[in-house]
Amino acid sequence: NALVSLQGGEDTQSYAQVDKVCFNGTVVTSIRDPHQQRQLRLYPNPNSGAFTLELSQAATPGMTFRIIGLTGQVVLEKIAEAGSARQTLEAGALPAGLYFVQAVEDGRIVGVERFVKQ
Template sequence: MNLDHLERRFTDISYFRPEEWHWDFDDGTTYDGQHPGVHEFPGPGEYYVCLTVSNEFAEHTWCDWVVIDSLPTSVREITTESDFRLYPNPGTGEFTIELDDPLSTSSNLTVIDMLGREVHREVVSSGMDEIQLSLSGLPSGRYAVVLRNGEVVLRGSLILLE
């Protein structure tokens, strides 16, 4: 089957006999059911798709990034590891994100816990090359940090200590 470049096929392969399924495609749409089949995303981008399954004993959420590319005429490297530094890591709540180049436009900074829940979001002004991130009040653990600036998406992770 040939899928359109905006489409991806999803299926559940859970192993602990779920009774309920909830899919969140990170594009404003959701699906309640085991197999949503083919989902069409609204356009190119990166989507953090989550599946939450549950039964009478437990609930579990699994999330992963889905990249929907436009049809490229060439391939170019958008980011490198040196574009994004986060310190101190591990840290106790106050972090600094340092960028090699100032942001060309305002950007969205998102922090996601390991259950796939967005726990922090802020808009960062253009021109910034250093961002102060305060996560005091959040529980200890590992978090994903995502900075979206137009086509450029920078990802990192941090460990928050008590």
């Protein structure tokens, strides 16, 4: 293996040469199991704090929704209405900004959608 860096004026370019690649035949295409994910649709987006979440499947008992700020802190959590694929959330008390909604089922995050609160 070799690494060469060429400097010239404002540009620096690096080149690598690989002599040998080991491959076991396994190809990773995703780190999430697509069968455990739920499709979420959030509207309106942006919103003033009141919005609707549509799930690809009805919510199960114990499912919750978390609203996460950009720092990663949970700023709001709501228990889902079991048996319904359409959920309404109210986050009017939150300051304007970018947030994420996580759908959580059996302790696992099964869906994420982002939204802008005006």
